């Protein structure tokens with residue numbers, strides 16, 4: 652996760668930026684999102700009816716309201732970017748821990764980073780719970796034709812789904828259940844948005860960061876293959892196209908850029924885990 656460009660813009664600036672994108676719309680409420688998502692009955696999932704894995708929405712884990720309207724683009728994402736939270740490799744695999752993690756990330760992103768909401772679209776806990784990150788991300792996924800503008804990877808926030816995986820995977824591998832839930836989530840994203848499994852990347856493919864850790868990064872070929880299998884594919888997944896690194900999202904201000912790359916949860920934020 653990194654950089655919320657909107658954090659450095661005024662509300663008017665955000666609105667102007669959204670207008671400048673041409674394809675952006677601002678949705679005022681969850682109800683509006685539900686209306687915009689069409690007539691699909693709750694719980695029937697996406698275009699193909701698949702609802703795996705179950706995803707806890709913002710209301711389910713006790714999210715705060717976003718500080719500004721979340722921007723919903725009427726375009727599909729082109730890729731998925733995998734992150735790690737760089738937080739402790741806890742052995743508390745409970746739902747309560749997953750919800751506390753989601754709240755802690757939101758608190759950090761809003762109160763410390765100054766972003767409007769959680770940066771990433773989805774979070775996978777070490778206990779394999781999958782949670783919505785930024786508001787409206789789940790409704791957008793279910794609709795399959797729109798994308799919430801995130802704040803997880805400089806240059807990619809309007810074109811990539813960001814998934815945070817709880818833990819630090821520089822020398823350790825994620826628990827098998829967490830990795831499997833990540834593959835389930837990626838498969839759901841690929842189905843809904845017609846994204847190829849070959850378009851799954853690590854944060855470090857685009858920004859100067861260790862994220863998602865050497866070990867998890869090394870598992871991305873397996874992840875692509877696992878996702879392809881979930882989609883019914885039998886062929887080997889080709890390596891992704893070479894990513895383009897720098898882009899228009901890069902700030903010209905070195906101090907702001909340095910700040911935008913700070914994605915780590917402060918030590919102690921989750922210790923002790925707060926209860927709702």
Ligand SMILES: [Zn+2]
Pocket residue numbers: 652653733734735803854860862863914
């Ligand atoms: Zn990252």
